[in-house]
Amino acid sequence: MAKTRKILHLDLDAFFCAVEEQLNPELRGKAIAVGGQPNERGVVSSASYPARNYGVRSAMPMAQAIRLCPHLIVVGQTRGVYGDRSKAVMEILRDTAPYVEPLSIDEAFLDVTILPDDIETIARKLQLRINDELDLPCSLGGATNKLLAKTANTVGKAQKPKAAPPNAITIVPPGAEASFLAPLPIQRLWGVGPKSAQTLNELGLTTIGDIANWTEDALVSRLGKLGADIWRRAQGLDFRPVLTEHEAKSISKEVTFTADIADEAELKLTLRRLSDGVGRQARKAGLAGSTIKLKLRWTDFTTLSRQATLDNPTDLDSQIYRLAARLFDQVWVKDKPVRLIGVGLAGFAAPNRQIGLWDDRDGEKQIEGLQSALDRLRDRYGELAITRASDLHFRPNEDNKR
Numbered sequence: 001m002a003k004t005r006k007i008l009h010l011d012l013d014a015f016f017c018a019v020e021e022q023l024n025p026e027l028r029g030k031a032i033a034v035g036g037q038p039n040e041r042g043v044v045s046s047a048s049y050p051a052r053n054y055g056v057r058s059a060m061p062m063a064q065a066i067r068l069c070p071h072l073i074v075v076g077q078t079r080g081v082y083g084d085r086s087k088a089v090m091e092i093l094r095d096t097a098p099y100v101e102p103l104s105i106d107e108a109f110l111d112v113t114i115l116p117d118d119i120e121t122i123a124r125k126l127q128l129r130i131n132d133e134l135d136l137p138c139s140l141g142g143a144t145n146k147l148l149a150k151t152a153n154t155v156g157k158a159q160k161p162k163a164a165p166p167n168a169i170t171i172v173p174p175g176a177e178a179s180f181l182a183p184l185p186i187q188r189l190w191g192v193g194p195k196s197a198q199t200l201n202e203l204g205l206t207t208i209g210d211i212a213n214w215t216e217d218a219l220v221s222r223l224g225k226l227g228a229d230i231w232r233r234a235q236g237l238d239f240r241p242v243l244t245e246h247e248a249k250s251i252s253k254e255v256t257f258t259a260d261i262a263d264e265a266e267l268k269l270t271l272r273r274l275s276d277g278v279g280r281q282a283r284k285a286g287l288a289g290s291t292i293k294l295k296l297r298w299t300d301f302t303t304l305s306r307q308a309t310l311d312n313p314t315d316l317d318s319q320i321y322r323l324a325a326r327l328f329d330q331v332w333v334k335d336k337p338v339r340l341i342g343v344g345l346a347g348f349a350a351p352n353r354q355i356g357l358w359d360d361r362d363g364e365k366q367i368e369g370l371q372s373a374l375d376r377l378r379d380r381y382g383e384l385a386i387t388r389a390s391d392l393h394f395r396p397n398e399d400n401k402r
Helices: 013-024 062-068 079-097 119-134 146-158 175-183 195-200 208-213 216-223 225-233 264-284 317-331 361-381
Strands: 007-012 032-034 044-046 073-075 101-102 107-112 140-141 169-171 250-261 289-298 302-314 338-349 397-401
Touching: 007 079, 007 119, 013 032, 013 079, 032 062, 032 338, 044 062, 062 169, 062 397, 079 101, 079 119, 101 169, 101 397, 107 146, 119 140, 119 169, 119 361, 140 146, 146 175, 175 208, 195 216, 195 225, 195 250, 216 225, 250 264, 264 338, 289 317, 302 317, 302 338, 317 338
Parallel strands: 032 073, 140 169
Antiparallel strands: 007 107, 007 140, 032 044, 101 107, 250 338, 250 397, 289 302, 289 338
């Protein structure tokens, strides 16, 4: 007989803020937000719990956050420290569990099925260790699968007082999956977005239990394949394993300008720099992609995405930029201001430098050699050790995504 699975979901509470409070204890207990400055159109990366009491949340424009909480303390990101603290947490997780699946810098799944203790005891020991050894608050949800573990953590954190990090532990016992989910609003169910929520509401379904009481066929007839997935999750079913390694699905870089840019040369310069960054990140990961993506956001926050596919996968900056620039030319209207611009690479496969009969293989080798030399220099002396002359005046607020 198969063992009942024991899955934990760990989330570090207001992680960036917690780290900043370690670096500056005077910030403890105060309304703080980590992120960009409001006069530079910065956004909130993390908000402390006292700040959340005023409605401040992550991804909110910092200027709006200050309007909600006038005494908000804005703290710039201390780059490098967050990664070090995250690694220390992940080391504790791997020391505890045989299978750990990091989801982000502050979140992970753990499969602790083979450990002898009950899941709540494991969670409490793990939380105590992270609290004591790293002085970081963390919340855990536990259940028989990933869906329930993450949902339990979300629900448990929401039930705690908002004045301080929740440091919660919420366990769903085996067999109680459907009854735990039943009273929750449908928006709490993974996979239910605004459009599907509206469709479900129009059918008179407002809780996850309402969905569970419908038939799978009825949901499929209205939502297609998504209906089957939503019905299954509403029953509390999730058979996904905890994966110890993630294969990258895409690599992207984007920038939000401090002031909207309408100059074509400046936008193309940014596109070039982003393409260089995406190519370098792909080479470091040993990846090559055939799909190039462009992302643009206008002044009114309208966002559009376009993509095109190459005949062969690439990790070369010049090829990424060439196709990204072509996409840009297709969608950008002359003199239209741009708030954000991004470049992405997807469709990964092994690098394949297929050359046509009349192509210049020597020239291609020179480009690859130059690219490799630049990468070695940047690995040794840092990202800014060598740069294009056109980039010397230009340092936008750049975000990496993977």
